[in-house]
Amino acid sequence: QVQLVESGGGVAQAGGSLRLSCAASGRTFSNYAMGWFRQVLGKEREFVAAVSWSGTTYYADSVKGRFTISRNNAKNTVYLQMNSLKPEDTAVYYCAVDFTGRTYYSSSYYSRSQTWDYWGQGTQVTVSS
Numbered sequence: 824q825v826q827l828v829e830s831g832g833g834v835a836q837a838g839g840s841l842r843l844s845c846a847a848s849g850r851t852f853s854n855y856a857m858g859w860f861r862q863v864l865g866k867e868r869e870f871v872a873a874v875s876w877s878g879t880t881y882y883a884d885s886v887k888g889r890f891t892i893s894r895n896n897a898k899n900t901v902y903l904q905m906n907s908l909k910p911e912d913t914a915v916y917y918c919a920v921d922f923t924g925r926t927y928y929s930s931s932y933y934s935r936s937q938t939w940d941y942w943g944q945g946t947q948v949t950v951s952s
Contacts, residue, residue: 824849825847825848825850825941826847826848826849827845827847827918827919827942828846828847828943829843829844829918829944829945829946830845830846831843831844831946832916832947833947833949834950835908835948835951836908836951837908839950840904840908841948842902842903842904842905843859843903843918843946843948844902845857845903846898846899847900847918851899852899852920853899854876855920855921856876856923857874857892857894857920858870858871858872858874858892858901858918858919858920858921858933859872859903859916859917860916860917860918860939860942861914861917862945863915868917869883870934871916872886872890872892872903873892873930874892874893875927876924876925877925880892881933881934882930883934885911886905886912889905889908890905890906908948909950910951911950913948913949915945915948916945916946917942917943917945919939919942920940920941921938921940922940922941923938
């Protein structure tokens with residue numbers, strides 16, 4: 824059974840940092856892309872970042888230069904390092920996996936929610952001003 828579990832959320836002040844983790848289980852994920860989305864109540868889920876099977880990264884313009892996505896395939900874990908946090912980063916953050924396989928796509932592909940096959944249950948990030 825595929826399972827994605829996020830952790831590392833919490834409260835930070837503007838300008839601070841948080842590091843999110845997503846532990847995947849049920850199968851190996853090294854051949855698949857992993858990503859992060861976020862969602863505020865009343866709004867659609869928003870793309871944050873993705874990393875392909877080969878390590879190529881993609882970022883939303885709103886987080887580029889501040890957030891870094893990475894993965895540890897031996898641990899089936901993907902991370903999101905969030906620096907220079909802003910109040911508008913406040914959201915529930917979800918990790919996801921795309922089972923397309925060992926191939927390459929554009930940022931527009933990964934930015935679509937429909938791309939992703941499985942989702943975690945989310946972790947809350949709150950940034951105070």
